[in-house]
Amino acid sequence: MNTQTPLADRMRPEKLENFYGQEELIGQDSFLRQSIENGEVPSMIFWGPPGSGKTTLANIIAQKTKSDFIQMSAVTSGIKELRSVIEHAKQNKRLGTSTILFLDEIHRWNKSQQDALLPHVEKGVITIVGATTENPSFEVNSALLSRARVFVLHRLNEKEILDILNNALKDEKKGLGNQKIKMGKDVLHLIAHLSNGDARSALNTLEICVKQNKEITPELVKQVVQKSHLQYDKAGEQHYNIISALHKSIRGGNAHAGLYWLARMLEAGEDPLYIARRLLRFAAEDVGVADNFATVLANSVFDTCKKLGMPECNVHLSQLVIYLANTKKSIAAYQGYKNAKKDAEEHGNLGVPLHLRNAPTKLMKDLDYGKNYKYTPLEDDSNQKYFPEELKGKKYF
Numbered sequence: 252m253n254t255q256t257p258l259a260d261r262m263r264p265e266k267l268e269n270f271y272g273q274e275e276l277i278g279q280d281s282f283l284r285q286s287i288e289n290g291e292v293p294s295m296i297f298w299g300p301p302g303s304g305k306t307t308l309a310n311i312i313a314q315k316t317k318s319d320f321i322q323m324s325a326v327t328s329g330i331k332e333l334r335s336v337i338e339h340a341k342q343n344k345r346l347g348t349s350t351i352l353f354l355d356e357i358h359r360w361n362k363s364q365q366d367a368l369l370p371h372v373e374k375g376v377i378t379i380v381g382a383t384t385e386n387p388s389f390e391v392n393s394a395l396l397s398r399a400r401v402f403v404l405h406r407l408n409e410k411e412i413l414d415i416l417n418n419a420l421k422d423e424k425k426g427l428g429n430q431k432i433k434m435g436k437d438v439l440h441l442i443a444h445l446s447n448g449d450a451r452s453a454l455n456t457l458e459i460c461v462k463q464n465k466e467i468t469p470e471l472v473k474q475v476v477q478k479s480h481l482q483y484d485k486a487g488e489q490h491y492n493i494i495s496a497l498h499k500s501i502r503g504g505n506a507h508a509g510l511y512w513l514a515r516m517l518e519a520g521e522d523p524l525y526i527a528r529r530l531l532r533f534a535a536e537d538v539g540v541a542d543n544f545a546t547v548l549a550n551s552v553f554d555t556c557k558k559l560g561m562p563e564c565n566v567h568l569s570q571l572v573i574y575l576a577n578t579k580k581s582i583a584a585y586q587g588y589k590n591a592k593k594d595a596e597e598h599g600n601l602g603v604p605l606h607l608r609n610a611p612t613k614l615m616k617d618l619d620y621g622k623n624y625k626y627t628p629l630e631d632d633s634n635q636k637y638f639p640e641e642l643k644g645k646k647y648f
Contacts, residue, residue, distance in 0.1 A: 299404025
């Protein structure tokens, strides 16, 4: 056993039978399993959170396929390395051997780098297997995406993480089975819980703890982990998913769920001003005229966030979330503007009725600008028209 190799890499399964989780993806009759078992895989992209098994599946493909399997990282490789791989793949093709290129973190490649893959994938020179933690529809070129099948991997549950940890503790050849480790079940559950569904993180935590002390306590685990790292990418899909969850929870009147999503963002490092801006918009879009004070409070909290910053402003945002969730809602202002905008775009530059026009000059007065306008505070304006003739009687909300 090479103890210099990280435990997570040593314990990486080489067969689907030993693969934990993703049952829907690699079940006995699934397309992916059949493709791997037959050694004939199409171009595909594995999309899932860290530690969900993307690289492991790629390694299993390497074990099962009769193709020349080449592994690259988009972080450290570029066009130059790709050209070398393509030349090698062309030689393979002439000899009747197929080539599979596994590109880890494919989302790190820019458009031109991804485009360089296209002609070779189309001609069958290489089969691309990409791995990404980011939504492929955002990060992978549509042309390349259309030539690959996307497989979604989900984060592992705690039971699956526990199975992986127990396997590492029992395995005497590649794992920690030959070491006299003292640890209660509660400690193992704690490691699994703090891993956030990331098998690699769980194994790394276990390995570091073992290196520090053969008797592992909850205190040691917490010291190693320091803080449960909440998965949250401020530039990626998770960012938009969570702000959407916050918005919809408040709209649905569930302040408790709103506070949870607020905490998820703030504790993961989100800019409080971003959240405050979204809540200020919410106050007008979803609460609107049903409670005009909501906008006043949201604006006040926005200013407070600028003055205080985190962590002090978290309670102000919390107060605002609770208020917005519990108050009455109206989309009259939002829907009204949307409908008025549609007319403005469809009807073009309709003329302002003469009686509504200002008349600061004699010429304008001579042209009947402002003529017969009824001054509302002093006159009955019940019959006065305010729309262009083409939109007479319109109702927007």
